[in-house]
Amino acid sequence: MTGIQRPARASGTFLLGGDLPVTRLGYGTMRLTGPGIWGDPEDPAEAVRVLRRAVELGVNFIDTADSYGPFTADLLLNKALHPYPDDLVIATKVGLTRTGPDEWVPVGRPEYLRQEVELSLRHLGVERIDLLQLHRIDPKVPLDEQLGALVALQGEGKIRHLGLSEVSVAELAEAGKMARIVSVQNRFNLADRAAEDVVEYARAQGLGFIPWFPLATGALAAADSPLSKIAAERGAAPSQLALAWLLRRSPVILPIPGTSSVAHLEENTIGATLELTDDEFERLSRAAG
Numbered sequence: 001m002t003g004i005q006r007p008a009r010a011s012g013t014f015l016l017g018g019d020l021p022v023t024r025l026g027y028g029t030m031r032l033t034g035p036g037i038w039g040d041p042e043d044p045a046e047a048v049r050v051l052r053r054a055v056e057l058g059v060n061f062i063d064t065a066d067s068y069g070p071f072t073a074d075l076l077l078n079k080a081l082h083p084y085p086d087d088l089v090i091a092t093k094v095g096l097t098r099t100g101p102d103e104w105v106p107v108g109r110p111e112y113l114r115q116e117v118e119l120s121l122r123h124l125g126v127e128r129i130d131l132l133q134l135h136r137i138d139p140k141v142p143l144d145e146q147l148g149a150l151v152a153l154q155g156e157g158k159i160r161h162l163g164l165s166e167v168s169v170a171e172l173a174e175a176g177k178m179a180r181i182v183s184v185q186n187r188f189n190l191a192d193r194a195a196e197d198v199v200e201y202a203r204a205q206g207l208g209f210i211p212w213f214p215l216a217t218g219a220l221a222a223a224d225s226p227l228s229k230i231a232a233e234r235g236a237a238p239s240q241l242a243l244a245w246l247l248r249r250s251p252v253i254l255p256i257p258g259t260s261s262v263a264h265l266e267e268n269t270i271g272a273t274l275e276l277t278d279d280e281f282e283r284l285s286r287a288a289g
Contacts, residue, residue, distance in 0.1 A: 006058030011247050011272035014254055016061075016208050017161040017182035020130060022089050024247060025272040026061035027054045027265070028212065028258035029073035036101025037068055041260055044076070051080035053262050055088065057269045063185075063210060063256040065093035065135060066120050067104065074123040082125045091131035091183070091210070092120050093165060095138065095146070108138025110149035117153050133163035133185055137171065147178045154179075163208070169201045176205075185210040188253075190227070190242045190288050191218040203252045214246055214255040215239045215268070226287040230280050236270075243271030245284050 011025035032047040034040055041047045054062070064073045074092070081088065094116035097107045113134075120129060132150060137143060153159050163183030164175055175181050184202055186195040188211035195211075202209040220227040221238045231238045239257075246255045257268045276284070 006056070007269045007273050008054075008058035008060075009272075012251070014208055014252065016089065016131065016254075017180075018206075020089050020161065021087070022061035022208075022254065023058055024061075024254050025059065025243065025269065026063060026210075026254055026256040027051075027059045028256035029062065029064040029077065030068050031258040031260045032076050033069050033072045034101075036103075038098070038101035039069065040072055041076075043260070046262065047076050047260060048080040049262050050260060050265055051077060053265055054269075055081065055085060057266065059269070060085070060087045061089050061091070061254060061256070063091045063093075064124075065096070066116050066123070067093070067096040067098050067135065070098045071119070071123055074120060078123060078125045084126075089130045090124060090126070091133060091163070092124070092129055093133045093135035093185075094120065095135040095165075104136075106136040106138040106140075108134070108136075108141040108146040110141075110145055113146065113149045114153060117150075117158060121158060128157060129159050131161045131163055131183060132159040133165050133183065135165050137164070137167065143171075143175065144178055147175060151179050163210075165212075167198070169197050172198070172201060172205075172207075181207065183208040183210055183254075185212055187211065187213050188246075189214050189216040190245050190284060191216050191220050193288060199250055199253065203250050207252060208254050209250065209252045210254050210256055211246060212256065215242050215257050217242050220287055226283045230283065234274065234280075236274060237267055239268060240271035240274055241276070241280075241284065243268060244274040244276050245281065247272065248276050248281050
């Protein structure tokens with residue numbers, strides 16, 4: 001396939017953990033579930049098509065979690081792509097339990113984390129998880145116990161690399177004393193840049209920064225906003241520019257836009273081919289404050 005046929009590859013490559021090359025524009029599976037990230041999707045066949053099309057478009061980094069469904073996204077991944085392409089990197093997360101639609105409860109007890117990892121291995125159909133991220137730090141359990149459980153599983157060959165999600169710079173630094181952390185997954189997008197310090201820390205430390213909710217633009221998508229004006233000038237969708245801005249913002253940023261639609265997937269992936277000028281990047285950055 002040509003580069004145009006595999007537009008995700010235009011985003012470039014990042015070495016996750018120093019040894020796992022991933023195309024920077026990835027895909028997140030959270031939207032491949034029912035309402036409230038609960039249960040099966042309305043159109044399971046379309047979900048399978050989305051996953052297969054993502055790989056065709058050049059995506060080789062897919063982010064999931066056992067809590068999506070729960071288990072729904074992992075089982076769809078297995079159905080759609082197993083046996084997996086040799087270069088496909090699957091990142092998953094543990095540490096949240098589900099008590100109903102839109103309900104997420106951190107549980108970091110070592111025995112629960114081990115159970116989640118074992119189930120993820122089974123549901124994904126793999127012998128080792130490429131990247132296992134602690135979905136949330138459980139404030140009721142000492143961090144060394146939570147990470148200790150994951151490091152033990154890593155020592156058993158069931159996890160290749162470890163990451164964290166929704167943490168501060170201080171928490172990242174503390175965790176780094178207990179385990180080798182290679183990634184951080186925090187909310188970050190053009191309209192919400194509260195995690196700027198974490199982005200900078202990740203770049204300084206060579207960590208992959210995986211922004212969740214990467215396409216959020218909020219008021220920036222208003223008709224008279226710089227985002228909409230630049231989108232009109234470029235003949236692009238605002239979401240495509242939002243992805244182009246993230247990819248330009250830092251070489252360690254690995255966006256994982258999710259969707260349950262092949263059409264939206266294809267539109268999003270084109271964002272990897274857009275190169276912002278210095279002026280466009282600055283205009284967008286200033287507009288978001």
